[in-house]
Amino acid sequence: MTPAERLLLTAKRCEIDDLEHLTAACDIVGDVSHFVHALQKERGASNVYLASGGQRFAERRHERIDECLATEQALRMRLDALGDTAGRPATTARLLRRIAYVWHALDGLEALRSNIEALQTSPDDATQAFNQLISALLSVVFEVADTAGDPEITLALVAIFHLMQGKELAGQERACGAFGFTCGGFDDAHRQLLLHLIDAQQRCFDTCLEFTTEEGREQWQREMPSRTQDGVQQLREMASGSTPLPKSASPLGETWYELTTRRIDAIQRVEAFLIGELSNLCLAKTLDARHSLSRHDDLFRELGNASPAVCQQLVELFDGSATHELGEVTARVVGSSLNRSLVELMCAQASRLQALSDELESTRRALRERKLIERAKGLIMAHQQMSEEQAYAFLRKMAMDQSKSMAEIAQTVLGLADILKPSTEKPSTEELPAEVRHTDRATS
Structure with missing residues (x-):
């Protein structure tokens, strides 16, 4: 071995x-x-x-x-x-x-x-x-x-x-x-x-x-x-x-x-x-x-099949320029057995960074959606005389009835800010869009 x-x-x-x-x-x-x-x-x-x-x-x-x-x-x-x-x-x-x-x-x-x-x-x-x-x-x-x-x-x-x-x-x-x-x-x-x-x-x-x-x-x-x-x-x-x-x-x-x-x-x-x-x-x-450990032949075959890809970014860096030959030399050096471990490390690190970036973006998106929901909930509480719980239930039911996410419904409600502007009287259901009137009746 x-x-x-x-x-x-x-x-x-x-x-x-x-x-x-x-x-x-x-x-x-x-x-x-x-x-x-x-x-x-x-x-x-x-x-x-x-x-x-x-x-x-x-x-x-x-x-x-x-x-x-x-x-x-x-x-x-x-x-x-x-x-x-x-x-x-x-x-x-x-x-x-x-x-x-x-x-x-x-x-x-x-x-x-x-x-x-x-x-x-x-x-x-x-x-x-x-x-x-x-x-x-x-x-x-x-x-x-x-x-x-x-x-x-x-x-x-x-x-x-x-x-x-x-x-x-x-x-x-x-x-x-x-x-x-x-x-x-x-x-x-x-x-x-x-x-x-x-x-x-x-x-x-x-x-x-x-x-x-x-x-x-x-x-x-x-x-x-x-x-x-x-x-x-x-x-x-x-x-x-x-x-x-x-x-x-x-x-x-x-x-x-x-x-x-x-x-x-x-x-x-x-x-x-x-x-x-x-x-x-x-x-x-x-x-x-x-099971993978018990199959030594298959496991060892990974060594023979593992041929790290050339660091294409370095090659493309010189494409179309007067120093294109330097790009080819760089590719040959990076592709050598001496530098394969470095390439693998770079690829693994890039993969981890991408995963972290994706996770961060997902988290930011979730935070943005929650802020939308909070703003919409506050708008409904202020203009529909609802408690915080009632406003949240109102948004959730709208989302379920229309098969949309709560963030989408929250964005729709915020877009109606002009319609739901403060007044001395509670807006009648006729002043609201049909989709909101329907949900308002269902939750009342």
Whole structure:
């Protein structure tokens, strides 16, 4: 076996090692998902328990704690095992540091639960404590996505991270709503928090659906329960409206909790589906790399077939000029075996730069679209007397009805700025274009 062949085999083994340890890091995502879901349920039950002065959800809260303890044990075992792989490709210092913070935060759960049991903390303080722990757990998922070297695996992790982030915001919405309905009303601070959580989680879900697979988007459509969505929306409108809640609103805390829990459970099923896709992707890539390693002849054939292309840019630089011969000499030198590695390096670097440029442009485009949507939403709020949530729902429904993106609809609305100019009266529907009138009737 030649030195080149040995190096090629070593490179393939390194690739397999990278994939195996990346798979181990991705497995953490599944355990974090299960534990976060259990924590979110415990947080919601704890809010009802605290807001009712210990009169409601006492037994259910203990059930949620038992679920958390089981999933926490599985996560601790996984994190402990990862700590033994320090120095491996998928285990960076930042990832291990985040895991250390998570472990420390987990050790404080028992004290938090004791304070909740004794009613020695407020619903807001308890929610904040749960939020910080869940945020630390999600940072581990983000770090895994940030350190993944395979593009397909990275995309899958980005989609999962945004879905988990959106579900966490939905969980915070559940906790906020449970507190307000159980107490019999929402003050301005909690009402604004609720509206912010509704808008922020939708942005996360939109980003997830943009990055996930077609199968993932179909799973989302199948899992979202329309009746539950309608019930949640009705209670959202009650909570965010200016009309005070009726005196009999206290039992709505349990209704809200049940409806939002069904919705979050549906999101969790989508999350489990995407994590399953991720696991299958990691397995398929690892098996493919191992199969390639076992076929030495095919692998070594790459060496014979690998003939780097001439650096055409240098040749074309001199085409048509008096120094064309210098271009040919340059081409021969660059094409020599001595300089092939340099050419490959230049090509690889150019490819990475192009990929970064494409990614940057995609990000800029997404930011531009979001700014358009924000401007259009603000215009609708100002001239149609809608809340922020209603304006966003208005834009989203227009986009769905017309099979267009929200950015396209936002651009259309902004183009109607002259028609929607301020006046002492709300513009009648006859003043608006037909496509907007149709959607306005549908959302009213």
